[in-house]
Amino acid sequence: MGIKGLTKVIGDRCPNAIKSNEIKNYFGRKVAIDASMSIYQFLIAVRQQDGQQLTTESGETTSHLMGIFYRTIRMVENGIKPCYVFDGKPPKLKSGELAKRLERRKEASKSLEEAEELGETVDIDKFSRRTVKVTSEHNDECKKLLSLMGIPYVEAPCEAEAQCAALARDKKVYAAASEDMDTLTFSTPVLLRHLTFSEARKLPIGEIHLNKVLEGLNFTMEQFVDLCILLGCDYCDSIKGIGPQRAVELIDKHKSLEEIIRTLDPKKYPIPDDWMYNEARQLFLNPEVLDPKDIDVNGFILLYFH
DNA sequence: ACTCTTTCTCGAGACGAG
DNA sequence: CCTCGTCC
DNA sequence: ACATCGAGAAAGAG
Numbered sequence: 001m002g003i004k005g006l007t008k009v010i011g012d013r014c015p016n017a018i019k020s021n022e023i024k025n026y027f028g029r030k031v032a033i034d035a036s037m038s039i040y041q042f043l044i045a046v047r048q049q050d051g052q053q054l055t056t057e058s059g060e061t062t063s064h065l066m067g068i069f070y071r072t073i074r075m076v077e078n079g080i081k082p083c084y085v086f087d088g089k090p091p092k093l094k095s096g097e098l099a100k101r102l103e104r105r106k107e108a109s110k111s112l113e114e115a116e117e118l119g120e121t122v123d124i125d126k127f128s129r130r131t132v133k134v135t136s137e138h139n140d141e142c143k144k145l146l147s148l149m150g151i152p153y154v155e156a157p158c159e160a161e162a163q164c165a166a167l168a169r170d171k172k173v174y175a176a177a178s179e180d181m182d183t184l185t186f187s188t189p190v191l192l193r194h195l196t197f198s199e200a201r202k203l204p205i206g207e208i209h210l211n212k213v214l215e216g217l218n219f220t221m222e223q224f225v226d227l228c229i230l231l232g233c234d235y236c237d238s239i240k241g242i243g244p245q246r247a248v249e250l251i252d253k254h255k256s257l258e259e260i261i262r263t264l265d266p267k268k269y270p271i272p273d274d275w276m277y278n279e280a281r282q283l284f285l286n287p288e289v290l291d292p293k294d295i296d297v298n299g300f301i302l303l304y305f306h
Numbered sequence: 307a308c309t310c311t312t313t314c315t316c317g318a319g320a321c322g323a324g
Numbered sequence: 325c326c327t328c329g330t331c332c
Numbered sequence: 333a334c335a336t337c338g339a340g341a342a343a344g345a346g
Contacts, residue, residue, distance in 0.1 A: 002337055040336050045319045046331080054332040062332055063319090070320050070331095087335060098334065129318080134335060179318095180337060197319070241345085243311045268346095 004232035005244045006181040010208065013248065014216025020204035023195075027079035029174040030297055031192065032164035035068075035084040035153065036134050037180060038196075039142055042067030043132045051125035064138050065145055071196055072151055080195075083173060083297040084146055084153040085160040086139055091288075093235040093279055105131050150300040154290065162186040162287035170292035175207070184210055185228045185284050187221060219251060225284045226257045226277075235280035237272040239264075257281070 010017055046063035047053055053063040075082050090098060108130035115124045146153050156163035164176035165186035175190035176183045184191050193206035214224055230247035232238040242250070254260045257277050264271070 004338095007338075034336090037336055041318055044317085044336095047319095048331080049329075054330095056332065060332095066331065067319055074320080090335060095334090101336080102334080126316085130316095132336095136335090139335090178337095182337095241311070245310060 002234070003181045003185060003228045004238075006184070006228065006231055009227075009231070009244050009248065010213055010216075014213050017209050017212035017216055019207045019209070021207055023078050023080075023205060026174075026192075026195075026205070028081075029079075030081040030083060030172070031075075031175055031177045031195065032083050032085055032154075032167045032173045032297075033177050033195075034087075034160040034164060034180065034183075035142060036087045036139065036160055037178065038068065038071070038084075039064045039134050039138050040132065043134065043138070044129045047129075051128060061138075064134075065141060068142050068145060069149075072146070072149060075196075076151075081297075081299070082151060082177075083167065083299075084142075084151065085163045085167070086143070086153060086155050087160045088155065088157045088288075091158055091235065091283055093276060093283060105133065146299075152297050152299040154295055154297075157290060158288040159186070163289045164188065166287070166289040167292050167295065167297065172292045172295060172297050182233070184208065184213065185225060185233070186287055187285075217248070217252075222281075222285070223251050223255060225281055227251045228284070229257065229277050229280055230260075233280060233284075235283055236276045239269050239271060241269050 042064045043053065043061070046067050053061045054066055055061055072082060108127050112124065112127035112131060115127055143153060154163060154167075159182075161176070161178060161180055161183045164173075164178065165183050165188035167173045168176045168188040168190060175192045176188040177192040177195040179193060181191075187210065189210050191208040191210070193208065194203045195205055197203070214221065217224065217227070219227065227247055229236065230238055230242055230250065231244060250260050250264075254263060261271055
């Protein structure tokens with residue numbers, strides 16, 4: 001789920017935190033990319049006309065490899081040096097969210113079976129895309145491909161987005177490139193959006209600067225994390241009846257979740273049972289990541305630019 | 307009538323020939 | 325430019 | 333045993 005409505009909040013309240021750039025502006029820059037997210041998109045999107053994935057003769061899926069291959073080439077052609085980051089174990093707090101997703105996939109599988117019995121090709125196509133999940137085989141195959149291409153990758157201990165942000169914070173890369181707004185909450189100083197397909201679709205690349213976001217909202221990083229929790233994140237519930245508008249107002253007025261809990265009328269806005277907001281906050285502020293100092297983000301591709 | 311939130315649904319790549 | 329078939 | 337997300341429309345609540 002990322003952070004619900006965060007893009008809109010930033011767009012509305014801190015428009016100057018977002019810059020639009022041509023891809024040319026990024027020549028020579030290193031960028032961290034969430035690999036699992038990309039693989040997922042390729043598995044869904046890279047299909048033939050009949051909706052089937054691309055496969056080898058023996059039936060093994062190759063859609064994710066095609067996608068990673070061409071996209072990476074495209075980036076390198078433009079002078080961008082990618083470093084892919086793979087997910088590790090999800091944090092325990094995420095299990096509730098993961099259970100929901102599993103449930104959703106099960107429902108899609110049922111709908112898929114029904115559609116297959118009825119021979120509704122449009123529905124078969126739709127639901128089969130919804131049952132997609134990234135396996136460790138997919139990940140391993142992509143790691144091997146990247147090795148062969150001379151592109152660096154990192155295996156994060158936990159959330160890939162957190163590791164991407166850590167790399168950017170430590171100046172190992174210029175930015176984290178992601179469509180997932182969590183990355184900002186993990187304190188990446190710069191977040192790039194639409195990096196991958198901008199050239200094909202003529203969309204400019206969006207560059208979001210965390211310090212401008214904090215300035216625009218007049219929040220500290222801690223307050224920004226609290227805001228993200230109120231908006232809705234993967235790690236804990238949010239408060240019913242509090243959406244983007246009230247969330248920003250509340251943090252503005254009370255400065256912290258503790259103070260909000262203390263003053264909110266529990267009849268109007270009941271606080272969730274066993275609310276793990278502080279644990280979620282710690283995950284964002286001190287995520288489990290590898291020390292960027294120990295990571296080599298230079299593949300041998302770098303040699304071409306030296 | 308209006309504002310805000312919640313829920314539901316949908317969609318997701320890249321290439322090159324013409 | 326764009327559309328459309330193809331990628332395995 | 334498990335692994336994604338955002339956007340927008342429509343409906344609902346206060």
